[in-house]
Amino acid sequence: MEMSLEKYKGIHPGLILDRELKKRKLKKRPFALSLPEYTQTINDITKGRRNLTPEVSLKIDRALGLEEGTMYILQAYYTIKAEQLKEQINRHPDLNLFRKALFWDTDMNKLDWEKQYKPIITRIFERGDSGEKQAIIDFYGTEKVKEVIGSTSVSSKLALFRQNK
Structure with missing residues (x-):
């Protein structure tokens, strides 16, 4: 052989x-x-x-x-x-930064944060607070977040976030 x-x-x-x-x-x-x-x-x-x-x-x-x-x-x-x-x-952001209510329907420890990034980013930007959104941006990077939610909505949400800081 x-x-x-x-x-x-x-x-x-x-x-x-x-x-x-x-x-x-x-x-x-x-x-x-x-x-x-x-x-x-x-x-x-x-x-x-x-x-x-x-x-x-x-x-x-x-x-x-x-x-x-x-x-x-x-x-x-x-x-x-x-x-x-x-x-x-095992690669994921600090899970203590997210409210359990955001992922009420799943075990956050079992999420594949690399493969399931689109629904995760979408959910955080739809329902998350500014700290949770910043944690996602820090973890995935601005470009990946823009890719998922669209560049205009991310830019405006980031601008609002930075103003509220």
Whole structure:
């Protein structure tokens, strides 16, 4: 199997292993026993429930005729991608600056502030007070806020906000 690692970046290596085993018409149990490794371990890896260890990845590389470290590199890419997603989800403004009534219908901690920026900005500028609006401007930047609400309405609202300060 010749792999271009670029197209597999961020995909759990177990899913790639599962695909490769099917392509070679190999069953998981005999494959696991040939490594030697527990059948449950290989099953969990191919279902994405368990990450690869360096030892298991080397055994898989050798059994499939891959360059040593290939599967572990895929594991590293997957782990990095998962961490980046976690950081993205955890990136949000100080939630204490917003009244809970603004987001009465959702858990503010579970909002994806990057993907859902349009409805968040719209809601804050429709219902928020000046402090909440300023927190959103500080978090997203004036350009992104202008993109969502329109440049004229943001400029006039910012002018009113600055006058009231």
